[in-house]
Amino acid sequence: MKPKTHMPKVTLVGAGPGDPELLTLKAVKAIQNASVLLVDDLVHPDVLQHASPTARIIHVGKRGGCQSTPQAFIEKLMAQEALAGENVVRLKGGDPLIFGRAGEEKQHLQALGIEVDVVNGITAGLAAAHGLGVALTHRAHAHGVVLITGHASPERTPTALPAVDWAQLARTAHDCRLTLVIYMGVQTASHLQQGLLQGLPHDTPVAVVENASLPVQRHVSTQLSQLSTVFALEKIASPAIIIVGDVLLGLQKLSAANAPAAALGG
Ligand code: SAH
Numbered sequence: 085m086k087p088k089t090h091m092p093k094v095t096l097v098g099a100g101p102g103d104p105e106l107l108t109l110k111a112v113k114a115i116q117n118a119s120v121l122l123v124d125d126l127v128h129p130d131v132l133q134h135a136s137p138t139a140r141i142i143h144v145g146k147r148g149g150c151q152s153t154p155q156a157f158i159e160k161l162m163a164q165e166a167l168a169g170e171n172v173v174r175l176k177g178g179d180p181l182i183f184g185r186a187g188e189e190k191q192h193l194q195a196l197g198i199e200v201d202v203v204n205g206i207t208a209g210l211a212a213a214h215g216l217g218v219a220l221t222h223r224a225h226a227h228g229v230v231l232i233t234g235h236a237s238p239e240r241t242p243t244a245l246p247a248v249d250w251a252q253l254a255r256t257a258h259d260c261r262l263t264l265v266i267y268m269g270v271q272t273a274s275h276l277q278q279g280l281l282q283g284l285p286h287d288t289p290v291a292v293v294e295n296a297s298l299p300v301q302r303h304v305s306t307q308l309s310q311l312s313t314v315f316a317l318e319k320i321a322s323p324a325i326i327i328v329g330d331v332l333l334g335l336q337k338l339s340a341a342n343a344p345a346a347a348l349g350g
Contacts, residue, residue: 092166092198095173096180096189098205103297104130106211110203118173120165122158126177126323128298140170155185159192166198177323179207183233183267207231209265212293212325215301218335225330226263234269234276234326250279258284263329270322274312280328284308289332294324305335 095114100106107115115121115134123132125145132141142161144153158174166172180186180202190200209231213220220229232248257264269276280288286309293303306314308328314320 092169092196093171093201094162094166094189094193094198095201095203096184096186097173097175097203098179098181098184098207099124099127099131099175099177100206101178101208101211101297102126102128102295103211104128104133106206106297107131107134108203108205111205114173114201114203115175118171120170120172122162122172122174124174124176127175131175155188159189162189163193163196163198166193167196176205177208179205182207182209182231206297208296208323209267209325209327211296212265212303212327215293215296216291216303216305216327216332216335218291218327218331220263220265220327220331222331225261225333227261229263229265230257231265231267234266234272236272236275248276248279250276251282254280254283256283257329261330263327263331266326266328268322269326270315270320270324273315273320273326276326277308277311280308284328288328289330289335291327291332291335292320292324293327294320296323296325305332 097111097114099111112134115131116136118135118139120140120142121132121135122142122144125143135141144158162172162174174189176184176186178184181204186202190202193200220226230253232253253264256262266276286307288308289305290308290311291303291305292315293301295301304314304318304320
């Protein structure tokens with residue numbers, strides 16, 4: 085018999101950056117108790133080993149050639165299953181509250197009288213820093229961190245924010261000594277490089293980490309003026325995180341021993 089919840093409830097669960105061992109105990113418990121799981125495409129398949137054999141698993145990601153399931157449809161499906169008494173878990177890559185649309189999903193479900201719980205996950209930016217062996221807030225170099233999207237086209241809705249002013253951000257990062265951690269920047273690397281160069285020195289250290297926390301993880305380190313050249317040369321693909329700032333200085337020195345412009349590491 086399927087476990088039923090007493091009141092309609094959806095749990096938005098962070099599955100972490102990739103490595104299934106980075107799941108929290110809370111995430112594992114929520115996955116075990118789920119009767120329906122809606123799974124995003126960056127969630128590692130091994131995470132689903134914790135699911136009950138009777139659970140229904142619905143993939144809603146856009147990889148593997150399929151179009152991304154429209155957000156409105158996912159929200160409708162979650163609500164429908166929860167109202168039918170299913171214990172619904174929505175599994176998302178990283179942390180659901182960082183570029184994970186958890187905020188809007190929560191609002192939508194709560195408006196329908198559905199209880200929403202959120203389980204944190206380790207966000208990709210932190211896994212990327214770990215992969216490089218750098219401290220994002222090393223106190224000799226940075227006062228803080230900005231997690232920012234490099235996504236090109238903000239939605240054209242009345243409530244949508246204007247596009248990021250990369251030049252302005254660069255000046256602020258420079259003056260306030262902030263490390264930039266850029267998500268979804270693969271397609272727009274050249275555009276954001278041009279903007280950032282207006283406020284940061286051309287030799288500002290930059291690193292890109294592809295597939296952070298997974299066995300196929302690789303990284304490249306370079307300087308800001310070389311970013312798009314290195315992207316093309318190394319055929320950097322999504323998912324990748326770009327880190328910009330002096331916290332990478334030690335890394336760049338190490339890399340320079342191997343190759344002048346860029347260094348690739350597993
Ligand atoms: N909620 C997620 C982010 C979703 S946005 C989180 O907290 O991590 C998707 C973006 O996250 C990707 O375009 C990429 O920039 C980044 N990302 C996700 N997993 C990654 C990984 N394993 N390695 C590098 N970047 C990753």
